[in-house]
Amino acid sequence: MFELDMRSRKPIYEQLVEKIKELIMNEVLKADEQLPSVRALATELTINPNTIQKAYRELESQGFIYSIKGKGSFVNPNNQTRDIEKIQSVKKDLEKLVLEALYLGIPAQEIIKLVQDLDASKGGGESHD
Amino acid sequence: MFELDMRSRKPIYEQLVEKIKELIMNEVLKADEQLPSVRALATELTINPNTIQKAYRELESQGFIYSIKGKGSFVNPNNQTRDIEKIQSVKKDLEKLVLEALYLGIPAQEIIKLVQDLDASKGGGESHD
DNA sequence: AAACTGTATTATGAATAATAGTACAGTTAA
DNA sequence: TTAACTGTACTATTATTCATAATACAGTTT
Structure with missing residues (x-):
């Protein structure tokens, strides 16, 4: 899905947030499309699930995705935010x-x-x- | 000279770098003008001299200032960098x-x-x- | 010599980042 | 219902970074 720079001084979860934001803004990930699950992405990237969750939480608070317990995390449509x-x-x-x-x-x-x-x-x- | 947000998650030395860069780019600090000494600025802002020095070192590596031992730190002219x-x-x-x-x-x-x-x-x- | 400058080093405490492990709650399909 | 998914929460541990403190040394200026 993407690559991370483990040697960077920039935290992994921040890199994740950036990369996923780019994918959403460039419409590689489309509205309401499901993101990889926390555990699946953690396995794929060989990093800890908690780190993925931290990134997802940040993305949710920034309005880029929404999460439903038991179902998954999805791309938020209409981020024409009034924030x-x-x-x-x-x-x-x-x-x-x-x-x-x-x-x-x-x-x-x-x-x-x-x-x-x-x-x-x-x-x-x-x-x- | 400026204000820092001690409660911010952004490190103090990074805030310093940003603020000083702005002052230089807006020509509030002019070419070859001397910056406050490491110790003086530390006293004024009530923070540790090492933190100031870290910011100055970063500013120097980014080409915004130059430092001369025994004399002081100064605004670098012509940052029309070829970097x-x-x-x-x-x-x-x-x-x-x-x-x-x-x-x-x-x-x-x-x-x-x-x-x-x-x-x-x-x-x-x-x-x- | 005294009082400035930048620079370097070591040590310490606090906060953050990442990991590991476990647990619980909601969803979906067999 | 059970099994296998999902998100979410919590504690504990380690490593790194940030900021401080205390010195020390080298160069400049008066």
Whole structure:
């Protein structure tokens, strides 16, 4: 499903959260699709089930998945969240990162193109290719 | 000089790195300007000198400051770095964050405006106002 | 020489991350 | 009902990281 960097200073459960968020946002994992069970993913990745659960709990609290006891964990549809705090937080992070990118000499035009491309591939994802 | 959130899960030295980077990128701290000494800043913020030094070391490795033994730590000019790895890393982070922002429903247009505004305030910083 | 600077080292306590093991509750299918 | 799944919760243990404390040393400035 994906690879983890066991040597990274970034905790495994955080890496898991990132990777799964990406899969959801890129619609590799589709709405209401079932995720691997805690134990199955733990076995596949050779890590502890508790670590998977910690990641799933975080994903649930961020609104990306929902879990039903006895059934499994599933991708949350419509994450067009009205969570204002979350949006403010992302905007702030974005501001920091864009500022740094510009400071490092990355042209504004290049960043804008990045945004446009991502936006296009997102909206245009409905078509069959 | 700034405030730290001692209750945050984010390490103090990382908060320091972020804050100082912002001050440098926003040209509050100007090229070759001297930073507070390790001990002075530690006293001012009521934290351990080792923590300050850890932050300064990180800032130096990221190319934002340079330190001279016996003299002090100073803001590095021309951080128009040719450090390709750093640039690639920032681009990747940017991609992740923009994707998340779009996914949360923030309009591409709003992100683009953010980039343009930051770029303008950066390039226009040369004038006297 | 005195008072600054950065830098390095060792030790200690607290918090976090990851593991291991066990247990319980809800679902599904035989 | 039973068996095999699911998520969830809890305790305990180990390793790592964070922050502190206390020194120490080297270079600079006055």
